[in-house]
Amino acid sequence: MNVLVTGGMGYIGSHTCVELTNIGHNPIIIDNLSNSKPEVQDKIEKITGKRPVFYEGDVADKSLLNKIFTDNKIEAVIHFAGYKAVGESVEKPLMYYRNNIGNTVALCEVMTEFNCKNIIFSSSATVYGAPKSVPINEDFELHCTNPYGRTKYMIEEILRDLYISDNTWNITLLRYFNPIGAHDSGLIGEDPQGIPNNLMPYIMKVALGELPCLNVFGNDYNTHDGTGVRDYIHVVDLAKGHIKALENLNGMSVYNLGTGTGYSVLDLVKAFEKENNIKVPYEIKGRRPGDIDSCFANPDKALKELGWKAELNVEQMCSSVWKYAQNYINKK
Numbered sequence: 001m002n003v004l005v006t007g008g009m010g011y012i013g014s015h016t017c018v019e020l021t022n023i024g025h026n027p028i029i030i031d032n033l034s035n036s037k038p039e040v041q042d043k044i045e046k047i048t049g050k051r052p053v054f055y056e057g058d059v060a061d062k063s064l065l066n067k068i069f070t071d072n073k074i075e076a077v078i079h080f081a082g083y084k085a086v087g088e089s090v091e092k093p094l095m096y097y098r099n100n101i102g103n104t105v106a107l108c109e110v111m112t113e114f115n116c117k118n119i120i121f122s123s124s125a126t127v128y129g130a131p132k133s134v135p136i137n138e139d140f141e142l143h144c145t146n147p148y149g150r151t152k153y154m155i156e157e158i159l160r161d162l163y164i165s166d167n168t169w170n171i172t173l174l175r176y177f178n179p180i181g182a183h184d185s186g187l188i189g190e191d192p193q194g195i196p197n198n199l200m201p202y203i204m205k206v207a208l209g210e211l212p213c214l215n216v217f218g219n220d221y222n223t224h225d226g227t228g229v230r231d232y233i234h235v236v237d238l239a240k241g242h243i244k245a246l247e248n249l250n251g252m253s254v255y256n257l258g259t260g261t262g263y264s265v266l267d268l269v270k271a272f273e274k275e276n277n278i279k280v281p282y283e284i285k286g287r288r289p290g291d292i293d294s295c296f297a298n299p300d301k302a303l304k305e306l307g308w309k310a311e312l313n314v315e316q317m318c319s320s321v322w323k324y325a326q327n328y329i330n331k332k
């Protein structure tokens with residue numbers, strides 16, 4: 001199957017291209033490289049033995065999309081392209097609304113023209129806001145707390161409206177919990193620019209000596225050690241979730257992709273230290289506004305309907321990140 005992967009040079013997209021290729025599909029990537037590097041194409045080729053087709057450009061560029069759909073018989077789209085930094089979205093909301101929402105509308109318009117009506121969309125657990133309880137089910141009320149989250153919520157609504165207008169579409173919304181880890185080869189992983197927004201890339205940079213110490217925001221949450229608890233999922237498991245979603249596209253659906261298990265900030269730090277035999281100094285700071293005690297998925301629906309379950313454990317998440325980080329130092 002020819003699958004258009006928007007944002008396929010990025011963190012989750014590149015791992016998904018590897019899994020697509022591994023089972024004989026052809027990923028066709030569009031990416032404007034705003035948060036990724038061109039060498040990812042070589043790395044995907046090195047891992048899979050097959051070079052993915054790559055178009056450099058913006059998903060909002062409808063003439064480029066037209067060319068891609070004309071050149072390739074695209075049967076389905078996995079739509080990752082978008083900005084994802086919560087803090088930046090608070091400072092630059094219009095940039096987020098334009099990029100995340102504008103590009104999705106352009107994409108769906110071109111898909112309609114080419115009668116390609118199969119799409120999997122990267123949503124996020126952030127759409128649940130502060131959930132009333134955990135684990136979180138897909139039918140929980142949605143309320144977002146920042147512009148990034150609202151772009152995800154609004155895109156979900158746009159895609160629901162599209163389905164209501166034409167139920168020959170197959171649309172799957174995947175709500176990711178906290179993807180971490182890297183490919184076993186150590187060739188691809190998360191490569192954040194500047195100060196990372198997420199915990200694992202921060203730990204990685206502290207372990208590499210690029211940042212002096214990890215700031216742990218709050219140790220008075222209602223959790224077993226006082227630090228925030230999240231559902232960390234290995235990016236390779238997440239990528240495989242997209243394959244299952246692709247195989248099961250059927251009308252309008254929404255799934256949580258998480259492990260169902262919560263780990264605290266300090267659990268993750270300790271697991272990283274133990275697995276990689278390296279110290280990660282940290283300091284406790286005050287809570288960050290908007291952070292919540294615990295957030296983890298009920299992943300049963302994905303198991304029941306897609307036959308998908310996360311298989312990799314937190315030790316594998318930590319060791320793969322360190323392997324990737326060391327490749328990354330060797331390259332510098």
Ligand SMILES: NC(=O)c1ccc[n+]([C@@H]2O[C@H](COP(=O)([O-])OP(=O)(O)OC[C@H]3O[C@@H](n4cnc5c(N)ncnc54)[C@H](O)[C@@H]3O)[C@@H](O)[C@H]2O)c1
Nearest residue numbers: 007010011012031032033034035036058059081082122124
């Ligand atoms: N990583 C997470 O923690 C997480 C959690 C939940 C949801 N998501 C969502 O999953 C998707 C992928 O996330 P990721 O972590 O791989 O991010 P990423 O930044 O590594 O990948 C996104 C890719 O999209 C590209 N891109 C951005 N805007 C574009 C545009 N207009 N046209 C073409 N390319 C564009 C970037 O260059 C990048 O390569 C995003 O939509 C993100 O919001 C990520």
